[in-house]
Amino acid sequence: xxxxxxxxxxxxxxxxxxxxxxxxxxxxxxxxxxxxxxxxxxxxxxxxxxxxxxxxxxxxxxxxxxxxxxxxxxxxxxxxxxxxxxxxxxxxxxxxxxxxxxxxxxxxxxxxxxxxxxxxxxxxxxxxxxxxxxxxxxxxxxxxxxxxxxxxxxxxxxxxxxxxxxxxxxxxxxxxxxxxxxxxxxxxxxxxxxxxxxxxxxxxxxxxxxxxxxxxxxxxxxxxxxxxxxxxxxxxxxxxxxxxxxxxxxxxxxxxxxxxxxxxxxxxxxxxxxxxxxxxxxxxxxxxxxxxxxxxxxxxxxxxxxxxxxxxxxxxxxxxxxxxxxxxxxxxxxxxxxxxxxxxxxxxxxxxxxxxxxxxxxxxx
Amino acid sequence: xxxxxxxxxxxxxxxxxxxxxxxxxxxxxxxxxxxxxxxxxxxxxxxxxxxxxxxxxxxxxxxxxxxxxxxxxxxxxxxxxxxxxxxxxxxxxxxxxxxxxxxxxxxxxxxxxxxxxxxxxxxxxxxxxxxxxxxxxxxxxxxxxxxxxxxxxxxxxxxxxxxxxxxxxxxxxxxxxxxxxxxxxxxxxxxxxxxxxxxxxxxxxxxxxxxxxxxxxxxxxxxxxxxxxxxxxxx
Numbered sequence: 001x002x003x004x005x006x007x008x009x010x011x012x013x014x015x016x017x018x019x020x021x022x023x024x025x026x027x028x029x030x031x032x033x034x035x036x037x038x039x040x041x042x043x044x045x046x047x048x049x050x051x052x053x054x055x056x057x058x059x060x061x062x063x064x065x066x067x068x069x070x071x072x073x074x075x076x077x078x079x080x081x082x083x084x085x086x087x088x089x090x091x092x093x094x095x096x097x098x099x100x101x102x103x104x105x106x107x108x109x110x111x112x113x114x115x116x117x118x119x120x121x122x123x124x125x126x127x128x129x130x131x132x133x134x135x136x137x138x139x140x141x142x143x144x145x146x147x148x149x150x151x152x153x154x155x156x157x158x159x160x161x162x163x164x165x166x167x168x169x170x171x172x173x174x175x176x177x178x179x180x181x182x183x184x185x186x187x188x189x190x191x192x193x194x195x196x197x198x199x200x201x202x203x204x205x206x207x208x209x210x211x212x213x214x215x216x217x218x219x220x221x222x223x224x225x226x227x228x229x230x231x232x233x234x235x236x237x238x239x240x241x242x243x244x245x246x247x248x249x250x251x252x253x254x255x256x257x258x259x260x261x262x263x264x265x266x267x268x269x270x271x272x273x274x275x276x277x278x279x280x281x282x283x284x285x286x287x288x289x290x291x292x293x294x295x296x297x298x299x300x301x302x303x304x305x306x307x308x309x310x311x312x313x314x315x316x317x318x319x320x321x322x323x324x325x326x327x328x329x330x331x332x333x334x335x336x337x338x339x340x341x342x343x344x345x346x347x348x349x350x351x352x353x354x355x356x357x358x359x360x361x362x363x364x365x
Numbered sequence: 366x367x368x369x370x371x372x373x374x375x376x377x378x379x380x381x382x383x384x385x386x387x388x389x390x391x392x393x394x395x396x397x398x399x400x401x402x403x404x405x406x407x408x409x410x411x412x413x414x415x416x417x418x419x420x421x422x423x424x425x426x427x428x429x430x431x432x433x434x435x436x437x438x439x440x441x442x443x444x445x446x447x448x449x450x451x452x453x454x455x456x457x458x459x460x461x462x463x464x465x466x467x468x469x470x471x472x473x474x475x476x477x478x479x480x481x482x483x484x485x486x487x488x489x490x491x492x493x494x495x496x497x498x499x500x501x502x503x504x505x506x507x508x509x510x511x512x513x514x515x516x517x518x519x520x521x522x523x524x525x526x527x528x529x530x531x532x533x534x535x536x537x538x539x540x541x542x543x544x545x546x547x548x549x550x551x552x553x554x555x556x557x558x559x560x561x562x563x564x565x566x567x568x569x570x571x572x573x574x575x576x577x578x579x580x581x582x583x584x585x586x587x588x589x590x591x592x593x594x595x596x597x598x599x600x
Binding site for chain 1: 451455456463516
């Protein structure tokens with residue numbers, strides 16, 4: 001007869017959540033992501049055609065925006081509904097660089113170079129500069145978050161997007177030939193001629209699957225590493241209990257502003273990708289409330305702080321309206337219903353604060 | 366180590382502290398007792414920088430700290446365990462402890478302090494991978510103190526550690542408070558449970574509506590008629 005022993009308690013190693021450690025673990029996911037981006041770029045259009053490829057690009061841009069917004073709304077527990085504003089800052093900045101930059105460097109206004117050619121590198125750099133300018137805007141908008149909470153902060157961020165929208169509407173016509181650019185005086189460059197209310201037409205369309213998913217990889221890896229770093233824990237502690245966080249020596253003012261700056265940077269990069277996407281003319285209305293709210297919905301559905309949850313929500317909420325094109329006018333109704341159902345059934349979001357694999361592991365344990 | 370001189374604090378037009386003075390010497394357990402609204406928590410919150418005083422001085426190790434931001438005060442070694450524990454409910458117990466050592470970079474020292482805290486609170490060690498919000502009230506209080514120990518406090522300020530806990534757990538926690546003190550950490554303890562507080566403390570201050578009414582040796586105060594009538598339930 002066999003004696004049944006009590007199960008030994010789970011060993012501490014088995015119970016420790018998966019955490020990337022060492023320099024390799026930082027580089028490896030990036031390398032894998034970039035390889036996937038190349039494969040997507042080379043293979044996908046041949047299989048699904050340009051229409052679905054474009055949806056996949058839209059999904060990638062939405063992932064960057066939702067995952068970055070999640071740093072502010074999910075991890076740090078602030079409430080920003082001006083994320084599209086940061087995106088638009090980045091988009092216009094990047095567009096300004098590639099559109100007028102191309103003329104000054106190569107003397108043409110069109111696309112320059114082949115895949116991974118000089119034109120694309122200018123484009124990638126312009127996205128990063130767009131991100132940096134957006135991060136500056138994030139710093140300025142983040143400052144009020146030190147004094148305001150909840151709804152009041154939301155109104156400030158909402159105001160930022162709306163102000164930006166109105167300011168962009170006041171800009172001049174895009175200079176669309178070399179002669180006009182050469183003839184333009186200082187007064188025409190300030191504010192920059194980015195098309196006013198009709199949008200910034202003519203930006204060279206560099207955005208492709210490779211660049212989008214390279215930046216998606218960077219965003220997701222940075223967000224994940226952040227979440228499991230001391231800095232990320234400090235941000236989460238601000239969300240959980242500000243007083244206790246301060247008692248632990250966390251500078252909550254710095255954490256809040258930093259969260260805004262980081263989120264705005266990635267939103268700006270996404271804006272650059274968006275502005276250079278085929279079929280898109282970035283325009284002032286992109287800075288407005290409606291687009292910001294799309295990303296808020298993604299973070300709410302995905303769960304506060306859950307990177308995988310928010311990614312999944314971004315995929316679903318971008319793909320769904322495309323697949324249901326015929327019912328487009330009901331989109332907002334469906335989204336609203338979805339939110340109401342979620343509030344009743346799963347107020348913490350799809351995955352709450354957890355990642356997808358936490359559930360899988362719990363079940364297998 | 367800590368000296369408070371003529372400290373006044375107001376919430377708007379309501380004066381919560383009316384010029385109190387007290388001092389805590391290295392190695393002591395000093396307790397601040399008094400009824401609801403006496404200003405006990407206000408005193409701690411002002412010392413830790415969460416509130417700024419209307420007037421008066423607070424000196425820690427000879428340096429004026431009033432008006433400094435709370436995170437810098439915590440980094441000086443003046444660590445506050447707030448009322449209601451303030452644990453990070455959605456993080457694991459382990460992550461809570463890591464946040465206790467947030468501003469420290471001496472890995473070896475952190476490991477030693479973590480080990481010491483977990484030895485003092487074996488219950489916390491059993492729950493390391495659990496979400497902190499799922500702990501019982503007593504365990505949460507233990508975690509809050511353990512987490513504070515990872516900041517390696519010179520002066521640990523505890524606000525109502527017995528709040529809402531079963532008598533047996535209160536016993537355990539006060540036992541540990543005494544041990545922490547014996548290992549060299551100075552403690553400023555705010556309590557409504559005056560009899561427990563007076564048992565562990567060396568000295569005590571009795572606070573009433575923002576003024577210090579009595580001060581002195583904890584044993585002597587516990588024996589005095591006034592304190593017995595007002596706070597210990599004796600007739």
